[in-house]
Amino acid sequence: MRKEQYHYDYVYVIHDFLDELECKAYIALAESLGFDDAPITTSAGAIIRKDVRNNTRVIKDDLEAGADLWTRAEPWVVSPWRSRRAIGLNERLRFYRYEPGQTFAPHYDGAFERENGERSEFTFLVYLNDEFTGGSTGFFQPGRFHVQPKTGSLLLFHHPQLHEGAVVESGTKYVLRSDVMYEPQM
Numbered sequence: 306m307r308k309e310q311y312h313y314d315y316v317y318v319i320h321d322f323l324d325e326l327e328c329k330a331y332i333a334l335a336e337s338l339g340f341d342d343a344p345i346t347t348s349a350g351a352i353i354r355k356d357v358r359n360n361t362r363v364i365k366d367d368l369e370a371g372a373d374l375w376t377r378a379e380p381w382v383v384s385p386w387r388s389r390r391a392i393g394l395n396e397r398l399r400f401y402r403y404e405p406g407q408t409f410a411p412h413y414d415g416a417f418e419r420e421n422g423e424r425s426e427f428t429f430l431v432y433l434n435d436e437f438t439g440g441s442t443g444f445f446q447p448g449r450f451h452v453q454p455k456t457g458s459l460l461l462f463h464h465p466q467l468h469e470g471a472v473v474e475s476g477t478k479y480v481l482r483s484d485v486m487y488e489p490q491m
Contacts, residue, residue, distance in 0.1 A: 306381070311450060314383045315463045318452060322377060322459035328433040332479050335400035338363045343401065346415055360407045360470070363400050371396035371483065378429065378459065382485055386426050395425055395484040400433075401470075403440055403478040409470035411445065414484075416464055422489025429483040430460045437476025443469045454478065461485070 310317045323331075340361035371394045384391035395417050403409075417425040430442070432454035441451040442460060445467040452460055462468070 308381060311452065312444070312447065312466075316444060316452075316466060317461055319378070319381045319459040319461070320455065321457055323431055323433075323457040325456055328431075328456055328479075331400070331431075331481055332433050334365070335363050335402070335479065338365060338400075340400075340402050343409075356410075358409045358412075360401050360403045360409060362402070365398050365400070366396050367398050368396045370398060374429075374431075374483070378461075378485070381459075382461065383427065384487075386487055389424075389426075389487040389490060391485055392423065392488050393486050394429060395486055397483065399482040401478075401480045401482060403437075403470065403473040403480075405473055405475055405477075408472040411443075411467055411469040413467055414464045417484050417486075419486075423486050424489070425484030426464060426487050427485040428460070428462050428464060429485055430462075431481040432456060432458050432460070433479040433481055434477075437473050437478045439472050439474035440478040441471045443471050445469075454480075 306322060307320045308317055309320060340363050343358055343360050343362040375394045382391045414428045435454045435456045441453050443449065443451045
């Protein structure tokens with residue numbers, strides 16, 4: 306594994322985080338579960354807004370897979386973050402599928418907070434394939450830059466980074482998404 310920084314500790318990639326066979330297994334799992342239209346979260350709750358996001362997703366709560374992914378990711382995760390220690394991944398794994406013409410407009414990722422005060426701070430996104438054109442992850446601050454998907458690479462970034470899933474031009478893009486969780490604020 307190798308780290309590539311894009312914006313200090315706010316946006317970075319860990320190359321070769323998963324191997325190709327592991328990525329194919331995750332894609333097969335997600336396909337077997339079935340995909341649905343992906344909503345966006347608003348103050349009114351989750352709604353479908355195809356003008357903002359038109360990809361599909363499936364969710365699987367998986368403590369074991371979350372723990373395995375965390376074991377690999379932990380040495381690369383920013384910890385402590387603002388005096389809080391990273392403690393694991395959100396076990397709610399989200400698999401996203403983008404087909405030609407699909408995109409996710411510029412947005413900020415929201416934090417996930419548990420009742421005990423644990424809170425996510427970083428997005429955890431694994432590119433499960435790269436047999437497509439387009440589909441980069443674009444960031445807007447500071448200045449504009451793009452992360453090109455590479456099979457098995459892990460993209461980590463602080464939630465308040467404005468970003469987009471650029472339109473997929475051909476092929477199908479698959480990603481695995483979770484969150485890095487931090488201990489409660491003291």
